[in-house]
Amino acid sequence: MNKAKIAFGKDKVNNLLNILQRYINAGYAQDRTQFQSALNVLEKYYELNSHSNDIEVRLLEERYINLIKTVSVRKVEIKGGGTIVEKSDLLKGGKGNFQELAFSRHSIRNFSTESVDIDRIKNAIRIAQQSPSACNRQSARTYIIKEKERVEQILSIHQGNRGFGHLIQCILIVTSDLNVFRGANERNSNFIDGGLFAMSLLYALHYEGIGACPLNWAVLKENDIKLRNCVGINDSENVILIIGVGIIPDELKVASSQRKSVEEITIVI
Numbered sequence: 001m002n003k004a005k006i007a008f009g010k011d012k013v014n015n016l017l018n019i020l021q022r023y024i025n026a027g028y029a030q031d032r033t034q035f036q037s038a039l040n041v042l043e044k045y046y047e048l049n050s051h052s053n054d055i056e057v058r059l060l061e062e063r064y065i066n067l068i069k070t071v072s073v074r075k076v077e078i079k080g081g082g083t084i085v086e087k088s089d090l091l092k093g094g095k096g097n098f099q100e101l102a103f104s105r106h107s108i109r110n111f112s113t114e115s116v117d118i119d120r121i122k123n124a125i126r127i128a129q130q131s132p133s134a135c136n137r138q139s140a141r142t143y144i145i146k147e148k149e150r151v152e153q154i155l156s157i158h159q160g161n162r163g164f165g166h167l168i169q170c171i172l173i174v175t176s177d178l179n180v181f182r183g184a185n186e187r188n189s190n191f192i193d194g195g196l197f198a199m200s201l202l203y204a205l206h207y208e209g210i211g212a213c214p215l216n217w218a219v220l221k222e223n224d225i226k227l228r229n230c231v232g233i234n235d236s237e238n239v240i241l242i243i244g245v246g247i248i249p250d251e252l253k254v255a256s257s258q259r260k261s262v263e264e265i266t267i268v269i
Helices: 010-025 033-048 055-068 087-094 098-104 118-128 148-158 189-207 221-231
Strands: 082-086 140-145 170-177 210-216 237-247 251-255
Touching: 010 033, 010 055, 033 055, 082 087, 087 098, 087 189, 098 189, 118 140, 118 170, 118 189, 118 210, 140 148, 140 189, 148 170, 148 221, 148 237, 170 189, 189 210, 189 237, 221 237
Parallel strands: none
Antiparallel strands: 082 251, 140 170, 170 237, 210 237
């Protein structure tokens, strides 16, 4: 967030402390990435709130200190919290080889007031069109919404952008057209095709030097209908996700999202 709220998220911290205590009591391995990352997130939280006089925060911190005393393994190099990055470094990574591009991409939640060049967005879409699709059916569609009032209306329908939504200058909506698929056996193909396109688009936006944050579209039918009516999305299209975009400021904080080790997610048979 551009401006983090002090003493915010206490219920989440409380839940995380409860989960960690249960994890320790169950005797699970303490060197696992998720466990260590959670500890470091809490540490960063208390650093952020170090000057807060909020009684609940101080009580939660005391619980954290007592919990740490029972931890036998500590890996401080595991990511947690946020990291300050320079715009120049992000732009440099976006123009490097693919590994540099992938490792320098972040979900951006802080944007400058500079307007986004629509032609650069269209070029990112053109790049994303190289994504594979079932039988080259190319089901992906992209809606570009730049009208401020409509952007605000869409973000209000989404409801998952508190604290940074007001900084988003432009919205992209990725959909997948069901008309190109046939039969019950292809019922999930639109999500696969749309997901492949969406990830390519996020990389392409990074390549173009445009900040982007994917906004999950996991809503009930009521809100899905509201979005469709607001934008004019065809009934034959499934909404895959929303992407908030804008120009990256000179300096910003991004989430330090620790990834699991390759060994944890790879099965060799």
